[in-house]
Amino acid sequence: MLLWMRRKGSNQISCLPQKFSSLVTIAGKSSNQSNLSIETNSSINKIIRIINDHPFPDQPLQPTLLQCIPPAPVLSNTFVENVLGRLFAAHSNGLKALEFFKCYLNHSQFCPSSDAFEKTLHILARMRYFEKAWELMEEIQQRHPSLLTLKSMSILLSKIAKFQSFEDTLEAFQKMENDVFVGRKFGTDEFNVLLRAFCTQRQMKEARSVFLKMHSRFPPNTKTMNILLLGFRESGDVTAVELFYHEMVRRGFKPNSITYNIRIDAYCKKGCFGDGVRLLEEMEQVNCLPTLETITTLIHGAGVVRNPIKARQLFDEIPLRNLHSDTGTYNALMSSLVRSKDVKSAVALMDEMEEKHIEHDSMTYQIMFSGLMRSNGIEGVCELYHKMVERNFVPQTRTVVMLMKFFCGNRQLDLGLNFWNYLVEKGYCPHGHALDLLVTGLCSLGRVQEAFECSKQVLERGRHISEPVSRMLERFLLQRGEMDKLSTLNQMIKKLQDILPPSVGHAVGSSASIEEN
Known part of the structure; x- marks a missing residue:
C-alpha cells in the first residue's frame, strides 16, 4: 500500500487554487473581450444590461431576448461565450444565464460551443441549482453530445463534491458514466476528474478512499499522481509531498515539469526558497526544462522570503x-x-x-490595491481606482469586495456608491458581501434611501440579499416611518423566495461566500 495512504496527518487542504491546473494563483487569465470589436463589445454590454435589468421573475426573459439579440452572424459562438463569461463573473442570476443559453440553443443556426455550455453549467452548479444542471446535461446529451467534455464533467463533479456528500459525488460519477456520457468508455482520464473533484475541495480522505477503491479499474498515470501530489502540497506539509514524490518515483512514474513545479511551489509557500532553487537546478540536470510557470513560482517564492x-x-x-x-x-x-x-x-x-x-488582469489590480492600501492610503488607491474605471476594467469579486470595504471603512461612501453604480452600469450585479458593506456604511450615516435603492437593484436582478441587510433596512425604514418602502422590500424578497429559493445549504436571504470560479 502506498505510504501516503498510511499517513496519520491532516486530511484537509488549507487553500486550493480556483483552477486546479494552475500552480500559481497569482497568474490570472486574460479576458477575450480585448480582442473583440467596439461594435461587438457594445452589443455584449447591451445584452448583459437587458438580462441583468430584466424584472425577474415578474416577466419571462426569452421573449425579450428574442427581440433584442443580434442576428447571425453577429450572434456567434464567441459572442455567446463572452456574454456568459460576463454573467458568470458578475454573479448574475443563474436561471437568467440558462434562459440566454437556451434561447441561443433553440433559435441559432449555429451549434453551440462546448465553452458556452460549460460556462452555463458552471453558473448553475456554483449557485447549487443541481437539478437544472442535470437537466441541461441530459438535454445536451440528446441534442449535442459532442459538447460533453472532461471539463463539463469536472465542473459538475467538483461542485457536487463541495456542496453535497461523498456518496452523492460517487453517484453523480456513476450517473455520468451510465446516463450522460453514453457510449463513452470511462478510463483513467475520467478517474482523474473524479479524484480532482475531491482534491480541489480539500477532501483528501475521500480522495484516498476513491483511489483505493477504484485504482484497479482505472490504472493511474503520471497525471493521477500529480493530482494527488498537488493535494499534499496544499496541505502545507512539505514532508508529505516529498514522501509521496519518492513513492511515485519508486513505483515507476516519471516526474515531469508539473511534478517539479508542485514540489517547488510547496517549498516556496513554506518560505524554503533555497530548496525551490535547488529543485530548479535538479530539473535542468535531468533535462526537464523549466516552464514559465516554474519561473513564475520561484519569483513568487522570492517574494515570500x-x-x-x-x-x-x-x-x-x-x-x-x-x-x-x-x-x-x-x-x-x-x-x-x-x-x-x-x-x-x-x-x-x-x-x-x-x-x-x-x-492588466484582476490579479494585477488586486496586488496593487493591496499594496497601495498599506502604503499610500486613500490617495494612491483613488488614483488607481479612477484609472481602472477610465480603462473600463471590471475586477473580480475579491477585488470588488476589498475596494468596497476600504471605501466604506475610510468613510468614503460617495466613492463606494460611485463604484457600485459603475458595476451596475457595466451590467454586473455586485456580490452580496459588497452590498452588505455598502448598506451598512450608508445606513450608519443616515443615507437610508440610497441603501434601499442598492438593495432593490439586487432583488430586481434576481439575487437574494442577506438577512442582516434586510433586518438593517427594516429597522431604519421603521424608524423613519417609510412603511411603503418596507412593504415593497418585503414583497420583493417574498416573491423571489417563492420563485427562486436560496441555494441549498444557505439560510434564507443570506449571501454566498466569495467565489471567483
Missing part, C-alpha cells in the same frame, strides 16, 4: 530561457515588490506592462 533582488534576477532571466513574460510573471514580480514594501517599483512595473501591451 522578501528577496526582491532574486525575484528581479529570475524575471530578467526569462528571455534567456527562450520564454516570454506574461501577465502572470509580471504579477509575481509585482507581488514580490509589494511584499518588500517597494510599491513605487510595483507601480512602475504596471506602467511597463502597459507600454509592452501586456494586459
Whole structure:
C-alpha cells in the first residue's frame, strides 16, 4: 500500500487554487473581450444590461431576448461565450444565464460551443441549482453530445463534491458514466476528474478512499499522481509531498515539469526558497526544462522570503530561457515588490506592462490595491481606482469586495456608491458581501434611501440579499416611518423566495461566500 495512504496527518487542504491546473494563483487569465470589436463589445454590454435589468421573475426573459439579440452572424459562438463569461463573473442570476443559453440553443443556426455550455453549467452548479444542471446535461446529451467534455464533467463533479456528500459525488460519477456520457468508455482520464473533484475541495480522505477503491479499474498515470501530489502540497506539509514524490518515483512514474513545479511551489509557500532553487537546478540536470510557470513560482517564492533582488534576477532571466513574460510573471514580480514594501517599483512595473501591451488582469489590480492600501492610503488607491474605471476594467469579486470595504471603512461612501453604480452600469450585479458593506456604511450615516435603492437593484436582478441587510433596512425604514418602502422590500424578497429559493445549504436571504470560479 502506498505510504501516503498510511499517513496519520491532516486530511484537509488549507487553500486550493480556483483552477486546479494552475500552480500559481497569482497568474490570472486574460479576458477575450480585448480582442473583440467596439461594435461587438457594445452589443455584449447591451445584452448583459437587458438580462441583468430584466424584472425577474415578474416577466419571462426569452421573449425579450428574442427581440433584442443580434442576428447571425453577429450572434456567434464567441459572442455567446463572452456574454456568459460576463454573467458568470458578475454573479448574475443563474436561471437568467440558462434562459440566454437556451434561447441561443433553440433559435441559432449555429451549434453551440462546448465553452458556452460549460460556462452555463458552471453558473448553475456554483449557485447549487443541481437539478437544472442535470437537466441541461441530459438535454445536451440528446441534442449535442459532442459538447460533453472532461471539463463539463469536472465542473459538475467538483461542485457536487463541495456542496453535497461523498456518496452523492460517487453517484453523480456513476450517473455520468451510465446516463450522460453514453457510449463513452470511462478510463483513467475520467478517474482523474473524479479524484480532482475531491482534491480541489480539500477532501483528501475521500480522495484516498476513491483511489483505493477504484485504482484497479482505472490504472493511474503520471497525471493521477500529480493530482494527488498537488493535494499534499496544499496541505502545507512539505514532508508529505516529498514522501509521496519518492513513492511515485519508486513505483515507476516519471516526474515531469508539473511534478517539479508542485514540489517547488510547496517549498516556496513554506518560505524554503533555497530548496525551490535547488529543485530548479535538479530539473535542468535531468533535462526537464523549466516552464514559465516554474519561473513564475520561484519569483513568487522570492517574494515570500522578501528577496526582491532574486525575484528581479529570475524575471530578467526569462528571455534567456527562450520564454516570454506574461501577465502572470509580471504579477509575481509585482507581488514580490509589494511584499518588500517597494510599491513605487510595483507601480512602475504596471506602467511597463502597459507600454509592452501586456494586459492588466484582476490579479494585477488586486496586488496593487493591496499594496497601495498599506502604503499610500486613500490617495494612491483613488488614483488607481479612477484609472481602472477610465480603462473600463471590471475586477473580480475579491477585488470588488476589498475596494468596497476600504471605501466604506475610510468613510468614503460617495466613492463606494460611485463604484457600485459603475458595476451596475457595466451590467454586473455586485456580490452580496459588497452590498452588505455598502448598506451598512450608508445606513450608519443616515443615507437610508440610497441603501434601499442598492438593495432593490439586487432583488430586481434576481439575487437574494442577506438577512442582516434586510433586518438593517427594516429597522431604519421603521424608524423613519417609510412603511411603503418596507412593504415593497418585503414583497420583493417574498416573491423571489417563492420563485427562486436560496441555494441549498444557505439560510434564507443570506449571501454566498466569495467565489471567483
